[in-house]
Structure formats: C-alpha cells, structure tokens
Amino acid sequence: MLTDRQLLILQVIIDDFILTAQPVGSRSISKKDEITHSSATIRNEMADLEELGFLEKTHSSSGRVPSEKGYRFYVDHLLSPLRLSNQELTTIRQAFKDRMMEFERVVQKSAGILSELTNYTSIILGPEIFETKLKQLQIVPLNDQSAIAILVTDTGHVEHRAFNIPVEIDHSQLEKMVNILNDRLRGVPLVKLYEKLQTEIYDLIEIHTDQHEHAYSYLQAALLDEHQTKLYIGGKTNILMQPEFKDLDKVRSLYAIIEKENEMADLLRSDEQGVHVRIGHENPFDAMQNCSLITARYTLGNEQAGTIALLGPTRMEYNRVISLINVLSKQMTETFRGWY
Amino acid sequence: MLTDRQLLILQVIIDDFILTAQPVGSRSISKKDEITHSSATIRNEMADLEELGFLEKTHSSSGRVPSEKGYRFYVDHLLSPLRLSNQELTTIRQAFKDRMMEFERVVQKSAGILSELTNYTSIILGPEIFETKLKQLQIVPLNDQSAIAILVTDTGHVEHRAFNIPVEIDHSQLEKMVNILNDRLRGVPLVKLYEKLQTEIYDLIEIHTDQHEHAYSYLQAALLDEHQTKLYIGGKTNILMQPEFKDLDKVRSLYAIIEKENEMADLLRSDEQGVHVRIGHENPFDAMQNCSLITARYTLGNEQAGTIALLGPTRMEYNRVISLINVLSKQMTETFRGWY
DNA sequence: TGTTAGCACTCTAATAAAGTGAGTGCTAAA
DNA sequence: TTTAGCACTCACTTTATTAGAGTGCTAACA
Numbered sequence: 001m002l003t004d005r006q007l008l009i010l011q012v013i014i015d016d017f018i019l020t021a022q023p024v025g026s027r028s029i030s031k032k033d034e035i036t037h038s039s040a041t042i043r044n045e046m047a048d049l050e051e052l053g054f055l056e057k058t059h060s061s062s063g064r065v066p067s068e069k070g071y072r073f074y075v076d077h078l079l080s081p082l083r084l085s086n087q088e089l090t091t092i093r094q095a096f097k098d099r100m101m102e103f104e105r106v107v108q109k110s111a112g113i114l115s116e117l118t119n120y121t122s123i124i125l126g127p128e129i130f131e132t133k134l135k136q137l138q139i140v141p142l143n144d145q146s147a148i149a150i151l152v153t154d155t156g157h158v159e160h161r162a163f164n165i166p167v168e169i170d171h172s173q174l175e176k177m178v179n180i181l182n183d184r185l186r187g188v189p190l191v192k193l194y195e196k197l198q199t200e201i202y203d204l205i206e207i208h209t210d211q212h213e214h215a216y217s218y219l220q221a222a223l224l225d226e227h228q229t230k231l232y233i234g235g236k237t238n239i240l241m242q243p244e245f246k247d248l249d250k251v252r253s254l255y256a257i258i259e260k261e262n263e264m265a266d267l268l269r270s271d272e273q274g275v276h277v278r279i280g281h282e283n284p285f286d287a288m289q290n291c292s293l294i295t296a297r298y299t300l301g302n303e304q305a306g307t308i309a310l311l312g313p314t315r316m317e318y319n320r321v322i323s324l325i326n327v328l329s330k331q332m333t334e335t336f337r338g339w340y
Numbered sequence: 341m342l343t344d345r346q347l348l349i350l351q352v353i354i355d356d357f358i359l360t361a362q363p364v365g366s367r368s369i370s371k372k373d374e375i376t377h378s379s380a381t382i383r384n385e386m387a388d389l390e391e392l393g394f395l396e397k398t399h400s401s402s403g404r405v406p407s408e409k410g411y412r413f414y415v416d417h418l419l420s421p422l423r424l425s426n427q428e429l430t431t432i433r434q435a436f437k438d439r440m441m442e443f444e445r446v447v448q449k450s451a452g453i454l455s456e457l458t459n460y461t462s463i464i465l466g467p468e469i470f471e472t473k474l475k476q477l478q479i480v481p482l483n484d485q486s487a488i489a490i491l492v493t494d495t496g497h498v499e500h501r502a503f504n505i506p507v508e509i510d511h512s513q514l515e516k517m518v519n520i521l522n523d524r525l526r527g528v529p530l531v532k533l534y535e536k537l538q539t540e541i542y543d544l545i546e547i548h549t550d551q552h553e554h555a556y557s558y559l560q561a562a563l564l565d566e567h568q569t570k571l572y573i574g575g576k577t578n579i580l581m582q583p584e585f586k587d588l589d590k591v592r593s594l595y596a597i598i599e600k601e602n603e604m605a606d607l608l609r610s611d612e613q614g615v616h617v618r619i620g621h622e623n624p625f626d627a628m629q630n631c632s633l634i635t636a637r638y639t640l641g642n643e644q645a646g647t648i649a650l651l652g653p654t655r656m657e658y659n660r661v662i663s664l665i666n667v668l669s670k671q672m673t674e675t676f677r678g679w680y
Numbered sequence: 681t682g683t684t685a686g687c688a689c690t691c692t693a694a695t696a697a698a699g700t701g702a703g704t705g706c707t708a709a710a
Numbered sequence: 711t712t713t714a715g716c717a718c719t720c721a722c723t724t725t726a727t728t729a730g731a732g733t734g735c736t737a738a739c740a
Contacts, residue, residue, distance in 0.1 A: 061690040101502030140476045140492045152480045160498040162441030237595045255577045401719040
C-alpha cells in the first residue's frame, strides 16, 4: 500500500507529465507548493515508486515518466472529479441548443465538439442500425428505367438505394408491390428483412403480379443494403499535434487502424455502461499501444445504444476528458430520449 | 527558343526528379542511355536552362531542381500521352463494373480509386445540387410528435430532415399539405424552393388547412436544408507519404485548407472542360504553393457538372496522373449519362 | 529513524570541428 | 563545339567537447 506522501508525489508527477510531456525531475517536484520536502526526499520516494512499477526512467539519469501501471492507478484512484469550465459547458450547451432533429447531425456535431475541446481524435459508433425496425418503404420512380427505394426506420434513420426497374413491370404493379411490402414488413427489424422477404413475401408477390420472379430479384437488390453501423470520426488530424506522434510512421499506422471501420466498431461495441479507460497495452492493436481510449455508452431511449470514444496518447488529460465524455454522453442520451 | 538538346535534357532532368525527389546532377544525367554527351556539356546546358528560369539550385553547389516555370513547360510541351497500364485500367473498369446506381457511391468510389492509384489526395466536387429539381416530397410520420421530410431530386439525390409535428395538425391535414406541395413543387429547382414556398404555396395552405400559420413555419424548417454541394475526399493521409511533407507544419496547414469545404469548392468550380493543371503559386492558397492541383470536369448527362481533382506536391507524376484523371472523368461522365 | 545537504556519476542534447563527397564553374586543349 | 581536368562550394556525416539536468549514495543532522 502506498503512503499518503507517495500518493501525493505520484499524482503531482503524473499531472506534471501530462501537462509538459517532459520527464519529471525530483527538484522541479520539490519546488511545487503542495510539496514540502527536499528534492532528496522526493528522489527516495521516486525510487520506491519506480520499484513498485508506477514510474519509469527513459534513461539511467533521466527524470521519471509514468508507466502504464502508473496511469492505471492514477485513473483508478487519484482522479478527483473535475468541474468543467464554463467555456466548455457553454460550447456543449450551445451545440445542443438549436434543436437538431436528425440523429446523424447530433452525432456528427458531438464528434466535432469532442475533438475540438480536447485536441484528441473522437470516434463515435452509431447505434446498431440492424436492430431498428422498418417504419416505411417508399419507391420513387425517377424515369422509365430507374427508381429509388427509400427505407425509413422507427428511429428516423433513412436509407436509400437506386435500382433499375425491369421493363416488364409497370408503375401500377410497382405500387401494388410496395403496398404489400409495407403491410407485411412494417415493424420488422432491418436485420430480419431479408429473411422475411424470403419466407413470407415471395408467395404474396407471386399471387399479385405476373412478373413475380423478375420483380422479386430486383426487390432483393434494392432492399439489401448493408445496413452497416456507422462510425463518425472527428479531429483525425489532431493526432498530428501530439508530440508523441512526431514520428510519421506511428501516425500512419494509427490512421490505418482507425480506418478499419469494422475492427474499430467491434472495439467500441464491447464496453458496458459508464466511462471506460483503456491505457496503452490494454488496447488490442499494436499501433494503439502509446494510446489511451476513453469510451462511454449513450442510449437512444429505446434499448439501442452506441459508443462515444476519444483516442489520444497515453499521456492524456484524463481528468478533463473523462468529465467531458461523461457530460457529452449524457447530453446525447438526454437529447435522444425525447425523440422515441 | 530551346534547342532539341535542351528540351531533351530538361525532360530527362524533370523525369528524374519526379522519380527520386533528389536534386539532379550533371554526371547522373550524362550516364543515361538517351544522353550521349559528357557531364561537362550537360553542365553547360544546365547553366543555360537555369538562366532561362527552367531549373533551380537548392544551394550553390547542388544539383538542379525544376522550377515552377520548368514544370509548367514540362506539362505544356514535354508530356507525351501515356498509355495507362493494364493494371490501372482494370482497377478502374472493375470498380465501375458492378452497376452502382447511386451517384454518391460512384463518386466516393472514384475518389478512392484515384487516391489509391496515385498516392496523392483526391478531391471530388459533387454536382451543384441546388440546380437539381424536386422529384418528390414525402413526409413519413414517426410518432405523434415527429416526422421525417424526404426530398428526392430528379438526379436521384435524397435529402431528409426530421421535424416536429405541431400538435394542432393531424395526419390527414399533413397528408393534404404534402399533396399540395407535390403538385406545386414538382420540377422546381431546389434553389427556388424557398422562393416558391413564399410566394405560391402560402395562399394554398391557407385555404386548405385551418392551422396554416403554424403548418407553414414548420414546413419551412423542414424543407430549408442547406443543399450544400458536397466534397468527397479520398486518401487524405497519402499526403504524409510524400517526402516534401515530412514537415508536419506544412501538413497541418494543407489539411486546414482542404477542410475548408467552401473555399475548396469554389476553387474546383472555376475550371472549364478538359484537364487543367495548377502548379505551385498558380494556386491561390499559401499552403498549396508546394502543391499541384490537377482538375477535370465531369458531367451528369444533363447540364450539370462537377469537378474531379488530385492534389499532390509540385513534383508530381503529371504524365500518369493526367491520363488517369482524364480516363476517370470520362468514365464517370459515361456512367452517369445512362441515368438521366 | 526519517530527512536532507553534498557530491560523484550518468546520460542527453547542443555546439563545434573535421572530413567526405556530390556537384558546380571555369579554363584550356582537342 | 565538346570535353577533360581542376579548384572550389556546400550540405551532410562523423567525432569530440561541453553544459546541464538528473540520479544514487553517503554521511550528518534533528
């Protein structure tokens, strides 16, 4: 167990390093107001903290740098909840004030705010689209050959896809089919759409239109979009401003990861309620081992949920960032609650 | 006027520099197969070419580097049309083979291909949306308080916006209004929508619904999206791979420009038909003075057009890039022609 | 027994000095 | 007109030197 003095020193060292990105020496610590002891005493304590694995040296005569274990301890035990500044709060309030009604906008804006306020990169995972249910299907003919299928879900999400109209099918038949589909598919989760189409709808179409084979295959093509859960990214270039990423290779490999939407989505999906912090090697990807990832879930009033995350160097302003992400995820949840 | 030998030497020097990014010395040129003269002769010619402003030195005893004037001359007079490799052609063909029907997809994919094949950053300006005409307006009620307005244009572009339904208006009234709007607004260019709403529609609504004031203001909010012309960017991080951008400050300032959508859009909008090359200071922005921008217009069958562009260092593979962008813009035009 | 002053020691980072090599310009001869 | 030859330039690399920040250890002190 650490003594109070050790706790204090560890905290001051990590705070300092987070601010300056420079290894922290005993003398600079001893000069701080909250520290009353001499540099020699600090040196002794630092040696102990290093032995315990909370601090590291970059070389034998350098100052100390927090280890991952140090950060972990800092996050778990040394973080005093921070009141956000007025400026930060108003930025958030302001953004949510003008009643945005689209989910996408809210999320995009949130990602923007988050990266702007923190100078890190924000990543927001949209809610699992495939769980949303079909509200309405519309087909808008553009001309004789093509039409647009528009799909509205109960969350107000809109997907659309253009497709060719087979020449054998005229407008009245198309309309008939759309009516059938709306009758039968309303309320069906998107993920079940295909299945339902296979089992129930085929027969119905067969009865009502003569060109059923043809119509069916075109319908399939029109409806079977990927329904992929979307990733919203803000401040991707903020990574470049962090001194730990002055090496371009690191930047590149980190970008490579971020761009792998599926893997990022899986990573973000995994967490439970509340704010979570993944430090360095706690992240699964090699390129993220100098990074920390802060995540929080938000919900959409119904059972659906998404994740809001912030990616930065392990030397991260945990205090502020955690408060921010906490406030923002709650604000998002709050905003969405009214909708559904 | 330049002699044939000077032309040859200039070409060889620029070709070499584009390949290696290193200042080119007289000896390395004299060793090339196509050059039969000694390094001393080359040196004399190089001195002349420098005096004429086509070449520069980085310092008094360095090899030569093309000046902007040199690149300009190279692009205007020394470029032999290049046959694209089979690999490049198949990449493009492949991408356009699976019949994508949405404009957005085609453009997004094109941006991807272009940046992938060139390792530069591709920027595609969508067609001027506000010139497209309204095809159909739909309103899908989500629940008692909210609905989604969906707007389909004649080009198959879909925009949607959620809005609150005023409590005073019930579904049948809403439906009536939508019918009126569709009758009156079909075929109206998006840019005129607002105007038309002001002048013609207001009276109509007044006649048909009792809650016209209320309904009207909500309609306005629902319909008046920004209709902004979109910018599609591919391979933004490719900039990092160019040796001329190992200085992060340059990268940052370039990113800053690219992210200013409006200014980029204006820049891309300006060009006429055909492939255009802007070298270094021919670009308006400070951050782009080490860059060249290659642009070409594509059209949508009707009168509408957009721009496809490629941004890289002035030391650019002009030959290949120009061919590529040429082929791709034609392919896009070709693809769209069938649609409208 | 905990704290601290003092000192030798270590290692980085900055600066200076010396050497290397690619490249140039000029001259004179072919 | 071309080219061989040579002196010269300048960036880049290597090596040395120094300054400074920091450590660990010891011995004295409260």
